[in-house]
Amino acid sequence: MLYRTAGQFKTTYEADHALFPVRQDAILLGVILTLAFVILPLTANEFVFKALLIPVLIYTLAALGLNILTGYAGQLSLGTGAFMGVGAYACYKIITIFPEVNLLVAIALSGFFSAAVGVAFGVPSLRIKGFYLAIATLAAQFFLVWLFEKWAWLYNYSASGAIQVPTIEMFGVVVAGPNAKAITQYYFVLGVVTLVTMLAINITRGRIGRIWKSVRDMDIAAELVGINLMKAKLSAFFVSSYIVGISGALFVFLWRGAAEPNLFDIPLSFRVLFIVIIGGLGSILGNYLGAMLIVALPVVLSYLPGALGIPISSSMVEHLNTMTVGALIIFFLIAEPHGLARFWAVLREKLIIWPFPH
Amino acid sequence: MLNDILIKPFADMFGAPDFLLQVLWEGLVSGVLYALIALGFVLIYKSSRIFNFAQGIMVVFAALTLVGLYEKGVPAWMALPLTLGVMYLLAMSIERVVLRPLVNQPDIILFMATIGITLFLIGFGEIIFGGENKVMITEQLGIPTGSWEFEPFGGFLSIEQRDVTAVVGAVVLVAALLLFLNKSKMGRAIRALGDDHQAALSVGISLSTIWVVVWFIAGVIALATGIVWGSRAGVSFALEVIAYKALPVLMLGGLESVLGAIVGGLAIGILEKLFEIYWGQPLLGGNTETWFAFVLALIVLLFRPQGLFGERIIERV
Numbered sequence: 001m002l003y004r005t006a007g008q009f010k011t012t013y014e015a016d017h018a019l020f021p022v023r024q025d026a027i028l029l030g031v032i033l034t035l036a037f038v039i040l041p042l043t044a045n046e047f048v049f050k051a052l053l054i055p056v057l058i059y060t061l062a063a064l065g066l067n068i069l070t071g072y073a074g075q076l077s078l079g080t081g082a083f084m085g086v087g088a089y090a091c092y093k094i095i096t097i098f099p100e101v102n103l104l105v106a107i108a109l110s111g112f113f114s115a116a117v118g119v120a121f122g123v124p125s126l127r128i129k130g131f132y133l134a135i136a137t138l139a140a141q142f143f144l145v146w147l148f149e150k151w152a153w154l155y156n157y158s159a160s161g162a163i164q165v166p167t168i169e170m171f172g173v174v175v176a177g178p179n180a181k182a183i184t185q186y187y188f189v190l191g192v193v194t195l196v197t198m199l200a201i202n203i204t205r206g207r208i209g210r211i212w213k214s215v216r217d218m219d220i221a222a223e224l225v226g227i228n229l230m231k232a233k234l235s236a237f238f239v240s241s242y243i244v245g246i247s248g249a250l251f252v253f254l255w256r257g258a259a260e261p262n263l264f265d266i267p268l269s270f271r272v273l274f275i276v277i278i279g280g281l282g283s284i285l286g287n288y289l290g291a292m293l294i295v296a297l298p299v300v301l302s303y304l305p306g307a308l309g310i311p312i313s314s315s316m317v318e319h320l321n322t323m324t325v326g327a328l329i330i331f332f333l334i335a336e337p338h339g340l341a342r343f344w345a346v347l348r349e350k351l352i353i354w355p356f357p358h
Numbered sequence: 359m360l361n362d363i364l365i366k367p368f369a370d371m372f373g374a375p376d377f378l379l380q381v382l383w384e385g386l387v388s389g390v391l392y393a394l395i396a397l398g399f400v401l402i403y404k405s406s407r408i409f410n411f412a413q414g415i416m417v418v419f420a421a422l423t424l425v426g427l428y429e430k431g432v433p434a435w436m437a438l439p440l441t442l443g444v445m446y447l448l449a450m451s452i453e454r455v456v457l458r459p460l461v462n463q464p465d466i467i468l469f470m471a472t473i474g475i476t477l478f479l480i481g482f483g484e485i486i487f488g489g490e491n492k493v494m495i496t497e498q499l500g501i502p503t504g505s506w507e508f509e510p511f512g513g514f515l516s517i518e519q520r521d522v523t524a525v526v527g528a529v530v531l532v533a534a535l536l537l538f539l540n541k542s543k544m545g546r547a548i549r550a551l552g553d554d555h556q557a558a559l560s561v562g563i564s565l566s567t568i569w570v571v572v573w574f575i576a577g578v579i580a581l582a583t584g585i586v587w588g589s590r591a592g593v594s595f596a597l598e599v600i601a602y603k604a605l606p607v608l609m610l611g612g613l614e615s616v617l618g619a620i621v622g623g624l625a626i627g628i629l630e631k632l633f634e635i636y637w638g639q640p641l642l643g644g645n646t647e648t649w650f651a652f653v654l655a656l657i658v659l660l661f662r663p664q665g666l667f668g669e670r671i672i673e674r675v
Contacts, residue, residue, distance in 0.1 A: 070466075076466060124656060124659065124660060127659070127660055127663050128659050128660075128663050129663070129671070130465070131409050131465070131469075131613060132609055132613070132659060132663065132664075132665070134409075134469075135605045135606065135608065135609045135652070135655070136609070136652075136655075136656050136659060138602070138605060138606075138652055139606075139649060139652035139653050139655070139656045142602075142648045142649040142652055143649040143652065143653060145648075146645065146646070146648050146649050149645075150642070150643045150645075220673055266602070270473060273470070273473075274470070274473075277466070277467070277470045281466075316485065319481045319482075319484040319485045320481060320485070321481070322477050322478075322480050322481030322484070323477070323478050323480075323481025323482050323485070324481070325477055325481075326474045326475065326476065326477030326478030326479070326480070326481060327474070327478050328474075329470065329471070329473070329474035329477065330455070330456055330471055330474040330475065330478070333460065333463075333467055333470060333471050333474065334456075334459040334460060337460070337463050337464075337467045
């Protein structure tokens with residue numbers, strides 16, 4: 001009823017290939033954008049910004065990067081956390097060497113560093129496939145985290161071995177550092193994420209995206225129809241690591257405020273991978289849904305016992321949390337292996353043909 | 359610089375051969391452990407094409423169950439079979455709850471499911487046994503704890519008796535496993551399933567039974583690894599990281615090869631110790647053991663994409 005497509009005629013191929021072939025999709029997106037840009041900032045408090053909204057957006061961005069590599073180009077990577085780290089450390093070095101550089105520019109530049117590292121570690125993908133490649137990306141994971149620890153130049157020889165975000169102003173407003181307001185940071189992150197999402201949608205819809213998908217579905221067949229595998233795989237590594245690097249810079253500069261090398265260790269990689277898988281491989285929307293679930297779940301779980309009046313210790317809550325997340329991952333994989341995005345696709349299809357079952 | 363990389367380490371090695379022997383022995387012992395964990399991976403991968411990430415946490419879980427039962431007052435000789443029973447229950451419930459509904463899903467989904475199992479077991483284990491470090495009941499299980507000391511080349515070499523026990527135990531375990539896989543009916547069924555699922559099903563091999571058996575064997579291997587590693591470093595959830603050490607072993611040896619797991623494990627155990635002592639600590643600031651094995655395996659893989667002993671990858675279009 002709400003999603004009825006009757007009366008929306010397409011008279012050209014361009015209209016058929018449009019971003020929103022169904023008008024209601026565009027309206028729905030408009031509603032969501034209004035919610036994100038106007039209504040949420042007006043209603044949310046400091047805690048909601050810091051614990052829910054900002055991390056959801058940043059994890060979405062990281063997942064988007066990984067999804068391009070794994071979901072679109074079919075190359076499984078377990079080194080996402082380390083590539084986020086490269087972005088964060090690169091941004092830190094740029095900001096501390098050139099303090100007058102605009103933070104946006106610094107973040108955009110830091111993406112290129114992680115992209116270069118990503119391409120370097122992506123070269124083996126030309127020969128190695130499947131789980132062998134996944135383990136090979138672990139080499140990047142462990143080596144880079146070790147490097148973050150040992151290469152003192154990276155953290156400016158600070159005694160703690162951690163990087164600390166300085167106070168950064170942009171156009172007279174404090175955007176990063178201990179004095180920044182959560183709402184400014186939210187708008188900053190939201191802007192970047194919206195922009196990158198828009199780019200990602202168009203890249204994956206276009207020529208490069210179709211090349212990636214053909215490589216994912218069968219790389220030998222793709223090679224036979226004239227696709228340059230080296231270009232296709234390395235460009236996927238480049239774009240993916242670039243986005244992951246940006247998300248790493250945002251992760252430290254706009255959310256955590258400080259970072260130690262072990263923050264980028266393997267649990268972070270796995271968390272991003274969970275988001276991608278639970279959200280849906282090869283889906284942009286899925287990253288958002290997965291990130292919401294993975295970020296919100298621990299927050300909700302830690303409040304639930306208190307709200308229900310069950311007294312348990314905080315360490316117990318943490319253990320229960322780990323256990324529940326594990327169980328839920330298995331549950332979602334069994335319930336819908338194609339991820340949450342598929343839930344929405346099915347629901348939308350049903351809404352369009354409603355009230356008829358087929 | 360070149361001297362430090364190419365000449366000095368070897369001069370050090372031959373200058374103090376007793377120390378070199380000690381390093382080699384330490385490397386060999388950790389290599390045996392890596393090989394054991396990799397064996398658990400290989401068994402499950404061979405029979406079900408599941409990349410079982412939970413092998414590491416199974417090691418911790420088995421060791422914790424053993425120590426936990428002993429602390430509850432169960433004598434050591436009873437705790438061992440009871441732990442085996444728990445591992446069997448674990449294998450059964452994993453097959454029933456996780457694997458059966460996920461039959462025929464893509465590899466990556468099953469891989470993620472094993473990460474789900476890992477998280478679940480971490481939380482579950484911490485609730486039941488607590489998160490603190492425990493001491494493995496080495497003596498109570500009848501494992502000698504003294505050490506032998508030799509004086510080769512006029513130097514000094516110390517070999518812990520429990521390490522010797524570990525090596526001997528691992529050899530016996532692997533021999534028994536190879537005998538089981540190659541000679542018994544069940545072992546043949548497991549290998550048949552590894553070759554071709556559909557063909558195996560069509561001649562009447564039960565998928566679910568085999569999976570329970572395979573996961574149980576992986577659990578037994580996990581228990582053995584847990585006892586050995588626990589007696590060296592204590593039992594805690596930090597042990598879980600040794601699962602990561604088994605991954606380059608798999609890459610080096612090949613995902614489906616039992617022999618590869620053993621050879622790869624020993625090679626990586628020895629080489630990473632040598633690299634750490636003679637190159638890593640003097641030149642790179644130490645702690646290179648976290649990545650050396652991965653980089654080594656990566657380089658080997660560039661020349662042999664299926665690992666040293668893996669099945670040749672044949673692709674058809």
